Amino acid sequence: MAHLLVTGGAGFIGSNFVHHVLDHTDHRVTVLDALTYAGNRASLDGLPEDRFTFVHGDITDAELVDRLVADADAVVHYAAESHNDNSLDNPRPFLDTNIIGTYTLLEAARKHETRFHHISTDEVYGDLELDDPERFSESTPYNPSSPYSSTKAGSDLLVRAWVRSFGVQATISNCSNNYGPFQHVEKFIPRQITNVIRGIRPKLYGAGENVRDWIHADDHSSAVLTILDRGQIGETYLIGADGEKNNKDVVEQILTIMGQPADAYDHVTDRAGHDLRYAIDSTRLRTELGWQPQYQDFEAGLAATVDWYREHEAWWAPAKDATEAFYASKGQ
Ligand code: NAD
Ligand code: TDX
Numbered sequence: 478m479a480h481l482l483v484t485g486g487a488g489f490i491g492s493n494f495v496h497h498v499l500d501h502t503d504h505r506v507t508v509l510d511a512l513t514y515a516g517n518r519a520s521l522d523g524l525p526e527d528r529f530t531f532v533h534g535d536i537t538d539a540e541l542v543d544r545l546v547a548d549a550d551a552v553v554h555y556a557a558e559s560h561n562d563n564s565l566d567n568p569r570p571f572l573d574t575n576i577i578g579t580y581t582l583l584e585a586a587r588k589h590e591t592r593f594h595h596i597s598t599d600e601v602y603g604d605l606e607l608d609d610p611e612r613f614s615e616s617t618p619y620n621p622s623s624p625y626s627s628t629k630a631g632s633d634l635l636v637r638a639w640v641r642s643f644g645v646q647a648t649i650s651n652c653s654n655n656y657g658p659f660q661h662v663e664k665f666i667p668r669q670i671t672n673v674i675r676g677i678r679p680k681l682y683g684a685g686e687n688v689r690d691w692i693h694a695d696d697h698s699s700a701v702l703t704i705l706d707r708g709q710i711g712e713t714y715l716i717g718a719d720g721e722k723n724n725k726d727v728v729e730q731i732l733t734i735m736g737q738p739a740d741a742y743d744h745v746t747d748r749a750g751h752d753l754r755y756a757i758d759s760t761r762l763r764t765e766l767g768w769q770p771q772y773q774d775f776e777a778g779l780a781a782t783v784d785w786y787r788e789h790e791a792w793w794a795p796a797k798d799a800t801e802a803f804y805a806s807k808g809q
Contacts, residue, residue, distance in 0.1 A: 490596070594708075648713070654690060691727075700762060716757065718770035735783060
């Protein structure tokens with residue numbers, strides 16, 4: 478039994494991880510989360526009180542972070558500003574949380590010699606042509622496009638430097654696009670599902686040919702637990718489930734699952750600097766650490782996600798109008 482400090486545990490992937498850990502291990506979990514617009518305390522309702530503690534606070538608060546890291550066996554660092562469109566509108570919070578926040582945690586992990594796992598994204602590698610036979614691997618050079626992905630790339634490099642210069646016991650994972658329950662309505666899949674529920678037509682950026690490599694959030698969680706258990710200190714592991722789909726196909730699948738005509742969506746203004754394609758080669762994680770994804774059927778996972786949003790309107794409704802007003806102001 479170990480005590481994990483999970484930063485950003487009230488967000489989408491962090492909350493899925495906390496549920497996964499409490500369901501599948503006997504670890505104790507403390508969540509540190511600032512409850513920004515993206516954090517939702519309700520995503521952590523009903524967890525066992527003897528194994529779960531919630532701390533409302535900021536990862537840039539060095540004194541608080543020091544106290545919490547001192548008390549943990551390992552830190553799993555999910556907290557971030559995570560949305561590309563927000564980073565194009567106002568980059569500053571991305572620097573504060575993704576760079577200074579990661580630095581603050583690393584300093585505490587260094588001081589207390591605490592095991593550290595850093596959660597990152599495939600977006601640090603930039604993008605691929607649609608017909609490129611190569612996928613991203615651990616040796617792909619960094620080439621981020623957006624303020625979001627450049628601050629994630631910066632945070633990854635800080636972790637590598639703290640491993641090499643100070644001997645911090647850290648691992649890094651870079652994962653592809655996640656879907657599943659508890660994802661904020663600003664993101665592509667929940668935005669379109671909740672649009673259809675509200676009678677709004679889905680909005681596709683540009684022609685919709687951009688490809689994302691989808692993985693269920695629960696598979697991301699099992700991969701992170703595997704790396705925590707068996708990952709080699711100082712190493713990076715790419716997490717992906719061979720789920721490449723273009724955005725147009727995903728919107729059409731959502732409409733079909735929800736009983737609407739497959740062409741009942743609008744094309745809207747494209748994202749500035751929009752990455753064309755992400756694709757992950759997760760061979761290393763599978764062969765060296767023996768991890769396998771469980772959700773191999775994207776359509777079934779998507780249908781379950783549609784059901785979740787239909788059944789949890791009280792969870793997402795408070796954020797919906799403000800999110801759509803933001804997009805409307807950008808012509809999106
Ligand atoms: P999210 O935006 O849903 O959640 C982020 C959480 O961090 C929120 O609960 C928020 O309140 C918290 N937070 C933000 N700033 C904070 C601060 N300064 N101090 C404390 N807490 C703070 O994000 P997500 O989609 O769950 O992503 C989680 C992590 O996974 C991020 O590091 C992201 O880069 C990475 N990632 C995401 C995806 C994806 O598809 N969403 C894919 C690969 C990697
Ligand atoms: O309304 C939309 N219409 C649309 O066509 C939205 C919100 C998005 N899109 C497109 C843009 C992308 O090509 O859908 C794709 C997915 O968009 P997002 O959900 O914003 O995700 P993305 O930009 O790919 O980044 C996500 O995956 C990697 C997460 O937000 C990041 O945190 C993670 O690092």
